[in-house]
Amino acid sequence: xxxxxxxxxxxxxxxxxxxxxxxxxxxxxxxxxxxxxxxxxxxxxxxxxxxxxxxxxxxxxxxxxxxxxxxxxxxxxxxxxxxxxxxxxxxxxxxxxxxxxxxxxxxxxxxxxxxxxxxxxxxxxxxxxxxxxxxxxxxxxxxxxxxxxxxxxxxxxxxxxxxxxxxxxxxxxxxxxxxxxxxxxxxxxxxxxxxxxxxxxxxxxxxxxxxxxxxxxxxxxxxxxxxxxxxxxxxxxxxxxxxxxxxxxxxxxxxxxxxxxxxxxxxxxxxxxxxxxxxxxxxxxxxxxxxxxxxxxxxxxxxxxxxxxxxxxxxxxxxxxxxxxxxxxx
Numbered sequence: 001x002x003x004x005x006x007x008x009x010x011x012x013x014x015x016x017x018x019x020x021x022x023x024x025x026x027x028x029x030x031x032x033x034x035x036x037x038x039x040x041x042x043x044x045x046x047x048x049x050x051x052x053x054x055x056x057x058x059x060x061x062x063x064x065x066x067x068x069x070x071x072x073x074x075x076x077x078x079x080x081x082x083x084x085x086x087x088x089x090x091x092x093x094x095x096x097x098x099x100x101x102x103x104x105x106x107x108x109x110x111x112x113x114x115x116x117x118x119x120x121x122x123x124x125x126x127x128x129x130x131x132x133x134x135x136x137x138x139x140x141x142x143x144x145x146x147x148x149x150x151x152x153x154x155x156x157x158x159x160x161x162x163x164x165x166x167x168x169x170x171x172x173x174x175x176x177x178x179x180x181x182x183x184x185x186x187x188x189x190x191x192x193x194x195x196x197x198x199x200x201x202x203x204x205x206x207x208x209x210x211x212x213x214x215x216x217x218x219x220x221x222x223x224x225x226x227x228x229x230x231x232x233x234x235x236x237x238x239x240x241x242x243x244x245x246x247x248x249x250x251x252x253x254x255x256x257x258x259x260x261x262x263x264x265x266x267x268x269x270x271x272x273x274x275x276x277x278x279x280x281x282x283x284x285x286x287x288x289x290x291x292x293x294x295x296x297x298x299x300x301x302x303x304x305x306x307x308x309x310x311x312x313x314x315x316x317x318x319x320x321x322x323x324x325x326x327x328x329x330x
Contacts, residue, residue, distance in 0.1 A: 021072070025065035032058030056104040063100035067093035090171070091142055133189075137172040141188035145169065154200035155266035158191055165267075179270065199266040205238070209260040210273055211248060212280065215292045220247055220255060227259060230283040236272045238262040254292030 035042060035054035043049045070092050150156045150166050156176070157163040164178035174191055176184045199206055214223050224245045231243045243261035250256075259280070263272055 028061035
């Protein structure tokens with residue numbers, strides 16, 4: 001049992017550690033503001049002005065301090081909710097430093113902020129056209145980071161691409177570890193164009209189902225009772241909520257049933273399906289239920305009854321009309 005003094009001590013250490021991350025940005029920002037405020041006095045003392053350099057330093061220090069503050073907010077969110085992805089943090093830091101660089105460029109060139117922004121945008125447009133594929137992956141990564149359809153550790157299914165657990169979300173790529181322990185590196189632009197199924201959100205618990213076809217010899221009510229009684233012996237699926245059985249189709253060769261059950265997490269999916277199908281197959285064999293058989297009915301058109309007397313008369317007429325040479329020209 002932990003004592004209140006130890007808990008308060010740990011909290012104090014945590015506060016000190018967080019404050020240490022802000023010390024240097026605050027010192028640089030305060031120093032830059034001090035130099036700008038007393039630039040004339042400093043120039044009289046040393047013979048040259050430091051106001052321009054201090055302004056650039058202040059812009060960069062402000063961006064640095066802003067990124068550190070956002071990082072602290074993200075760490076606080078991690079303790080209570082799902083954390084922000086690392087990509088989103090990097091995006092905020094890049095935006096802050098980009099604004100700081102534009103402001104610094106405006107100070108150095110003596111231009112207004114809008115003029116420096118227009119020049120920087122033109123340069124970025126030219127670079128973006130040259131590396132448009134990289135830009136497409138990066139922008140898709142930014143969109144995925146903001147919308148957050150999945151987080152690190154989630155089990156996802158990317159339509160016709162991959163199924164596995166998210167290991168890392170980067171600027172250009174997302175890394176996924178499949179159930180076969182295959183490490184896949186996928187471009188974010190390819191993921192953004194596909195349908196994504198997240199099996200870990202909003203909760204890791206989800207419902208799966210398997211389809212069965214059982215012969216007509218076993219009535220529907222008896223089949224449901226047999227399946228549900230069999231699933232009581234399953235150890236991997238959840239008992240609350242309880243599994244259920246629904247009739248999916250009444251076919252000519254057998255009835256199709258949907259067996260639905262709940263899983264605690266996605267990595268058990270294959271093992272749970274194997275256990276459920278094995279137990280049901282064993283129960284059907286013990287109950288001597290025949291396998292479903294495909295019934296094919298062949299219908300043959302009935303032949304017309306032939307009058308024997310008319311048949312003999314027709315044959316006699318044909319042979320009586322034969323010429324002397326024994327040939328019948330048709």
